[in-house]
Amino acid sequence: MTAPLLSIEDLRISFGTRTSDVRAVDGVDLEIFPGEVLGLVGESGSGKSVTARSIMRLVPMPPGKHVSGRILFHGDDLATLPERAMEDLRGSRIAMIFQDPMTFLNPLFTAGEQVSEAIRRHQGLNRAAARAETIRLFREVGIPSPEMRYAAYPHQLSGGLRQRVMIAMALSSRPELLIADEPTTALDVTIQAQILALLRDLQAEYGMSILLITHDLGVVAEMCDRAAVMYAGRIVEQAPIETLFDDPQHPYSLGLMNAMPRPDLPHLAPQPIDGSPPDMAHPPPGCPFHPRCPYREPVCAEHVPLMRAVAQGHGAACHFAGVKRFEPVASAFSTAARP
Numbered sequence: 001m002t003a004p005l006l007s008i009e010d011l012r013i014s015f016g017t018r019t020s021d022v023r024a025v026d027g028v029d030l031e032i033f034p035g036e037v038l039g040l041v042g043e044s045g046s047g048k049s050v051t052a053r054s055i056m057r058l059v060p061m062p063p064g065k066h067v068s069g070r071i072l073f074h075g076d077d078l079a080t081l082p083e084r085a086m087e088d089l090r091g092s093r094i095a096m097i098f099q100d101p102m103t104f105l106n107p108l109f110t111a112g113e114q115v116s117e118a119i120r121r122h123q124g125l126n127r128a129a130a131r132a133e134t135i136r137l138f139r140e141v142g143i144p145s146p147e148m149r150y151a152a153y154p155h156q157l158s159g160g161l162r163q164r165v166m167i168a169m170a171l172s173s174r175p176e177l178l179i180a181d182e183p184t185t186a187l188d189v190t191i192q193a194q195i196l197a198l199l200r201d202l203q204a205e206y207g208m209s210i211l212l213i214t215h216d217l218g219v220v221a222e223m224c225d226r227a228a229v230m231y232a233g234r235i236v237e238q239a240p241i242e243t244l245f246d247d248p249q250h251p252y253s254l255g256l257m258n259a260m261p262r263p264d265l266p267h268l269a270p271q272p273i274d275g276s277p278p279d280m281a282h283p284p285p286g287c288p289f290h291p292r293c294p295y296r297e298p299v300c301a302e303h304v305p306l307m308r309a310v311a312q313g314h315g316a317a318c319h320f321a322g323v324k325r326f327e328p329v330a331s332a333f334s335t336a337a338r339p
Contacts (some may be wrong), residue, residue: 011069039224112150211261
C-alpha cells in the first residue's frame with residue numbers, strides 16, 4: 001500500500017478562555033495519500049479549519065494550545081519543526097487557499113506583485129522572471145487579460161478573480177499538498193462551479209493531493225475520492241465517497257445528507273438535524289452527538305465510541321456502526337444520483 005503523504009495522529013488543540021479550555025480539535029486521526037482528494041466535512045465550528053491551520057502551523061499560540069499529537073509530512077513532524085524550516089515548507093511543498101481571499105491579500109500591493117513575491121521567495125527567480133511566471137499562472141487559472149490583472153489591486157477584482165489569484169499563488173511552487181479551506185463559500189453558484197472545475201483540472205494536471213474543507217456534501221460528492229466527517233472536534237466517519245453516500249454508518253453523516261436539498265427530488269423537503277452542536281468548553285458525556293441523535297441508546301450517554309472498522313477503508317465512531325442500518329432519505333446522494 002502507498003504510504004500516506006500526510007498523517008495526523010491524535011491531534012488535540014485547545015483554546016484557553018478565562019473560565020476553561022475549549023477543545024477545538026479532540027483526538028483527530030487522519031491520512032492523506034499522494035494524488036488523492038480528501039474531503040473534510042462538517043458543520044461550522046466542528047474543528048475543520050483549526051485542523052487545517054494546524055497543518056500549516058497557522059493557529060496562534062496562545063490563545064491556542066497544542067495539547068498532543070503529531071502531524072507527519074514525509075516523516076517529519078510539522079508540530080515540532082523549527083520555524084525557519086516551516087517557513088520554507090509553507091507555501092512551497094504545502095500550500096493553502098482560504099475561503100475569503102480579501103482577508104489574506106494585502107490591499108496595498110497589486111495581485112501580481114503578491115504572487116511574484118511568493119515565486120521569488122520559493123523559487124529564487126529574479127523580478128522579471130517572477131513576473132513572467134505570474135502572468136503564465138494567471139493565464140493557467142483562467143484570469144482574463146493577465147497582464148492587466150497583474151497591476152490590479154485586490155479591491156479592483158471580483159470575488160472569483162481574487163480566488164483565482166489565491167489559487168495561482170498556491171500553485172506557484174507546485175505543492176505536493178494543497179489545503180482548500182471552503183474555497184467557494186463566499187462566491188455565487190456559477191463562480192463556485194468554475195472554481196471547483198478549475199481545482200479538479202489542476203489536481204489532475206499537477207498530480208497533487210488536496211485536502212478540501214467544506215460543509216457542502218454536494219461539493220464533496222463531486223470533487224473527492226474519500227471523505228472524513230467531523231463533529232465536535234472529532235472524526236466520526238471516514239470512507240470512500242461511494243461507500244459514504246450509499247451506506248453511511250454514523251447518524252451524523254446521515255443527518256448531513258438528509259439536511260441537503262434535493263433539486264432532483266423536489267417533493268422531498270430537507271430534514272434539519274435537531275438541536276445544536278455542543279459547547280466544547282463543557283462537552284456532553286459519552287458520544288458528543290448523542291443529545292441530537294434519533295438512534296441514541298443509554299450506552300451513548302455513558303461511553304465515548306471509538307472508531308471501528310465497518311469495511312475495508314470504512315470506519316465510524318458509533319456504538320452501532322455495522323449493527324444498525326442508517327438509511328438516507330430516498331438514498332440521498334446515491335452513487336447513481338451523483339454527478
